[in-house]
Amino acid sequence: MTPAARTQAAIDLLDQIITAARAGGAAADTLIARYFASRRYAGSKDRRAVRELAYAAIRLCGEIPASGRAAMLALANTQVEIAGHFSGEGHGPAPVSAGEIPAAIGTTPAWLGEALNASGIDEAERAALIARAPLNVRINRLRVKSVSIEGAGVVPGLPDALRLPSGTNVETLEAWQTGAIEVQDAGSQIVTSAAQALPGQHVVDLCAGAGGKTLALAAAMANTGEILATDSDRVRLSRLAPRAQRAGVSIVTTRLLDPNREAEALTDWAERADCVLIDAPCSGTGTWRRNPEARWRLTPDRLARLVETQARLIDVGAALVKPGGALVYIVCSLLDGEGAAQAARFLAANPDWRAEPLKLPAGRTHGAGTRLTPAHDDTDGFFVARFVRMAAHRVLP
Structure with a gap:
């Protein structure tokens, strides 16, 4: 041509x-x-x-x-x-x-620019939202102790992360073919660590999609315990099984859910989980570096529907957490309506839960959680909050 x-x-x-x-x-x-x-x-x-x-x-x-x-x-x-x-x-x-x-x-449609401004994302921050994203991978410690890839660099604060040269065809690398690495943005690795998953725990990944965070949880758990990975998207969820096999993960069970009927399909997990991770459906404003046309697809009506879905899924996930357990809420959005406001709503409606401060290798405190942005942290944009269900106190006779 x-x-x-x-x-x-x-x-x-x-x-x-x-x-x-x-x-x-x-x-x-x-x-x-x-x-x-x-x-x-x-x-x-x-x-x-x-x-x-x-x-x-x-x-x-x-x-x-x-x-x-x-x-x-x-x-x-x-x-x-x-x-x-x-x-x-x-x-x-x-x-x-x-x-x-x-x-x-x-950088954005006018209405969306106003919403981002109101959420503390100014023009300088918005410009970084549409820059090209770096290519990061996560070292899978279930397979290897270290990985050497030509041209790869380290990501400060993330011992399991590598940054590859732009344009690298990851699937041709031996490290990928053998399950030694998984493609995962540094920000995604950081917010997944908020689950603080430990070996032997029972964990639910409520909106698992194709399973990137599920596999990171399994590695943190040393492939012991149990992970239930659920989603309402059959095609995306079907990609998890072959990825888990390549990664050497055997503790994951998948379950397809019907939208708006998730609670009915999860009664066997009621108050059983040590941790429920919810990477909720969202506007994706934090992922425009990868999908810049997404800002053309978002409308006020669609955003309102997403906010309703997020609130419902938080309530569904909370019902699965045992006393003393944790609920981790994540959105790859920088809009407060999907992040800080959702956290505030949940805490106001549930006095038996408390927000737990997060000590992450990047990000800044934002409301009851932490926010990462491309301009400040060189990651995709995320909001993450960790809520702990206070254990019930038995009244002594």
Whole structure:
């Protein structure tokens, strides 16, 4: 493909991504994979270049663009080389017409910027939310004591974390194939450690997804005890079993839950868990470095529904914790409505619980929990709080 043809391909991709964002359809990485699956003529360099162009345009546009061409014109205004591709030659985009308007440059949609400001995330912090994320992996101590990977660096404060060079194809590494490493952001490793999981405990990972935090919990527990990993997404949960096998984890049982009926399926775990970890569904404002188009997909109505779901799941999880046990609430969001306000609501409604201060290798105290941000901690954005259920006191005769 010529450079101009790559630019046109990125415009075509952006049109699909914008349409999907408006309709709540597939994510950008899924659409990009589908796009190239039907275009075998595109070589690896072409695919990489088109992908980078598309994501560069996405990161540049705060509001959802009118079209892929408008988004690429905004990028062309910042890169002279790309501007030269709008000539109509070499399968490139047509020349720019008089009065054609590029997409507006910014970090977030206006309403979301106001919500982040109200949550203490200013413009400088927001700029870091859409920068490219580093590639981190977690060393799996169930398999190895140490790992050596060319070009890898350490992550301060996290002895099990390594930072790999950008663009590393992790699945081709022997360390990944043998289960010695798992891809996991440093922030995710930090907030999972708030569970303080110990060997022999009984733990519930209530929103386990594909199991990244589940496997980290199993390693902390030295693969002894019991972990129940649940989720309402069958496809994501199905990925956990092969990952657990590769990681040498044998203490995990999975259970598919029906949305809004989770409590009915968990009665056998009532007041039994030493710890329940809830990585709740959220806006994902803390993960825009990886999914920058997600800020186009979020609406006030969707955010309100997520807040309702989070509150319900906290209550479901709390019912599973035994006296003296802990509930760890996590969201990869920087909006207070999903983080600090949820923690405050739970504590106000449950006087038999207390927030336990966290001593984590990164982050700052925020409300009843801790918040990590890309600008301050060089991690994905997270809010995490640990609640302890006070043990009942027996009245002596």
